Amino acid sequence: MSEAGAIPFAPGDVVWAHLDKRRHAIVIWSHAQAALIIYGTSKEKSYQPMVRVSHQSPDGQALGLTKPTFFYGWNLKVVALDLLESRSLPCPDELFVKILMVHKEEFLKRKR
Numbered sequence: 001m002s003e004a005g006a007i008p009f010a011p012g013d014v015v016w017a018h019l020d021k022r023r024h025a026i027v028i029w030s031h032a033q034a035a036l037i038i039y040g041t042s043k044e045k046s047y048q049p050m051v052r053v054s055h056q057s058p059d060g061q062a063l064g065l066t067k068p069t070f071f072y073g074w075n076l077k078v079v080a081l082d083l084l085e086s087r088s089l090p091c092p093d094e095l096f097v098k099i100l101m102v103h104k105e106e107f108l109k110r111k112r
Contacts, residue, residue, distance in 0.1 A: 008081060009035050012096045014063050014089040017079060024069055025084070026091045026099060028076070035084060038076050038099055040069035048072055049105050051098050059095045071099045073106025 009015065009030040017025035017039050025039040044052070050072045055065035063069070064087060091099075 009084065009086070012091045012093070014087045014091050016085040016087060017077075018083045018085065019077070019079070024063060024065060026063075026071075026096065027084075028100070028103075030081070032081075034078050034080055036076065036078050037084070038071055038073075038103060040065075040071050041075065042067055042069060044068075044070055045072070049102050051095070051102050053095065059092050062089065062092050062095075064089055071102060073103040076103060 009027040011027060011029055013027040015025050015027060015035075015037065017023045017037055019039065023039040023041070025037040028036040028038060030036070040053070044050075050070045053060045053063060053065060053069050053071065055061075055067050055069070060069070
């Protein structure tokens with residue numbers, strides 16, 4: 001890790017998240033000990049709000065995807081920094097906003 005107290009990840013950083021398996025993830029926020037991430041999955045649930053990112057699209061290439069990946073609003077997790085591996089890639093701004101909006105939709109739906 002870097003200097004004590006330094007924040008190693010910025011919003012929109014693309015990382016590997018070592019969860020149940022290694023997953024593509026995007027950092028929402030982080031601090032010196034943990035980060036909030038939204039992670040992708042290869043499982044499509046067309047009845048759920050999501051952002052689909054094709055591995056062949058410019059966004060998919062920017063994220064380093066190798067297959068279509070789905071970002072669902074509920075795939076949000078706070079994780080210790082040692083579970084994250086930097087990919088040295090930024091999420092394209094427009095995609096980052098779309099993914100955040102899907103999370104917002106899911107959050108508001110669950111609050112009702």
